[in-house]
Amino acid sequence: MGESNVSLNFTAEMTNAARGWAEMIRLEKEFDSGLKGIATHSAAASRAMADHMGQTTSGIKQAASQMDQFTGSVKNWIGSFVGIGTAVAAVKAIAAEMEKTRQLQKEMMGVSLSNEQLALKIANLPGRRDVSKEGLGKVNSLINQVALSGGVSQQTASNILFYSESAMGSNASALSAATQIAQFAGPAGLTPQEVRQIPKLFNLTGADTAAKQQQVMAKIYQAAGGSIASTGEYLEPFIGQATNFMSRGFTLDESLARMSSAVDVTGSVADAGSMSERLAAITSGRNAKALKYLERAAKKQGKDFRAMSDPQRMAMVEGLWDTADAAGMRDVFKEELDSRGYEAMLRLFSPQGKKKYTESLAAISAANPADLVSMTGQFKGTLMSSAAKGEVKTSVLEGTIGDQTASIVKFNKAIDEVQRIAHARSDSLGDFASMALLPSGMEKNMIADILVRGNLKAAMEKEKAAAGESERYGRLGGLLGDYTKGGPGTLSLNPKLAGQIYSETGGLTEMTQWQPTDAAGQQNYPQGVGPVQSAVKSWIDMADKMDKSTEAIERLTQALERQRQPGQFVEN
């Protein structure tokens, strides 16, 4: 028997891999040049601000103008940088911060404006644009209306109206919101600076939802243990989504309980918002296919799906889910509805999600029925007492208004964030290459990390300085609704989250590391190379939301696809 060998060849088709790689290198180059652009422009803007700020009105104007140019440059640059989704989101967030800084400059200028000047500003707002004598007369009558409704001064009334119209447009809704705010702020005798915080706290998006938001806010404020900064900043998505739920016909308690349950299963307020929203959307027949399927299912039960309310629809889908789950056929929802809706159902209709929902609903319904008057009173009282202590609440910048150097500090911090993101992004090439594999929730968290952490951390630092250790922990516990001890008793959030907060001294780092788990407690987001198609799709969804060029998205998708296929194997 002569000896011999059997040979097998394993070959990699390098052309495709190399092409994909070249595309990645090109994108990296764009990223580099963008960073250089940021460094140059921010330095110029910072220098200008340092030179001019706080000296003369014209100096401030020049600084603001520099900021304008800078913001514009960042935006232009973003336009050419659409390929790298995450970096775009990060820089976009920074650009938004810059925009806020610029707004603050304008606000600073506005502090010393007289009532007439404010009226002129209002008359100049988009949608009004009438600075004739008649136009100013109309504006003054509106200011009077607001002033009389809340018993506030003309100056405060004009400030409120200006902010409402800036946020909501020059229309009846803005006037109605301004009136509500004046009624709220009037008896408390708030300063113009404090009044400015109110529209933000109430998350003004439309007059019809303002009242609902006030209810939600009051309830959450109680759960937050009295931290206005936390209520306004951190729980903003919570409020927005709960309000949205209410607009679908769910009760306040149901909305809060559903959000609370979502927070428990996702570990993040922002994700909870999007997940519960997705659940509500999918159970009400989000797309034509889903609607058809649900209508068919309802017909089998002898119901008319179209005639049902959203809560009824959710109850019906939950029942369908339970039946399918028991039969081991829940995959049918993935095919018939949509994959993201399926993910939401998988989490929120899980035993853990349901248990949490039931518990939260009971806790929320039992404690503190909607006594809006006393809640609002308490809210105002705390606002006043905080004001008396001289605390800064929910300000865009750290430090007090008028502290000009704070802007420069913020600027530098923004640049640090760019650096951090760049570092994190290029931390490993695997991540870079599989960037599209990140679930959108993580993207959101990264952005939330930038936008929210700074403000919340600053607020917590102040609380830390003001209060002793035990009290601080009490406040932190209250912030998340201490699950284990009962806390303020109105809202139960994620105990794991609360534990993380306890272990971190005022840090949110842990909280922003989203680690979704399924019912069995296993992490279930794609690790490394995962299901590319769905991941790329979710990434494209995210990019679409950013209103960016689909052509560039296509380019990167192809590059990623090529990169994912380094080899083709043959045998002989």
Added chain:
Amino acid sequence: MIKITLTKQNTPKLMADKLPAIIKAALIETAKLWRRDALPTHFATGAAVRYRYQKRTDKYQNRKRRMGNPPAMVYSGKARQRMLADRREPTGTAKKITLKVASFGFFNYTYKTWPQGHTMAKEVAAMTPEDLKKIHADTQRLVTEKINAARVFETQVLRG
């Protein structure tokens, strides 16, 4: 003056030179995995159907039946033993890795079976679509792991 220190690690540009070596290493490991996991299945019961071996002659099959019906490709078992015991390192480049498995001369002989004859060397190297899929996935995973494990830094200072 603003100074930004940008530390980059394992970016595509930095990794460009290392990529061929990584792919080569990944292919070598994949080949070893094939030898460990897939090769023994070519001698297992049911392999003839799975890998579509050519039907042997009646004379040969009768002979095997008398021996107690050993699995496909196994007669005395010496070739199987020799092939499964081979632990040589695969060789080649990032484009092509060759895995050699020691066998006997009759593996390269084309037997005149009906309808088109068969060569056992080709049958040993046969792969099902599942095998190919696994090889692809293995390589993909190994490349990603190796890229993630690499540590190439570049520090850049930007001044504005």
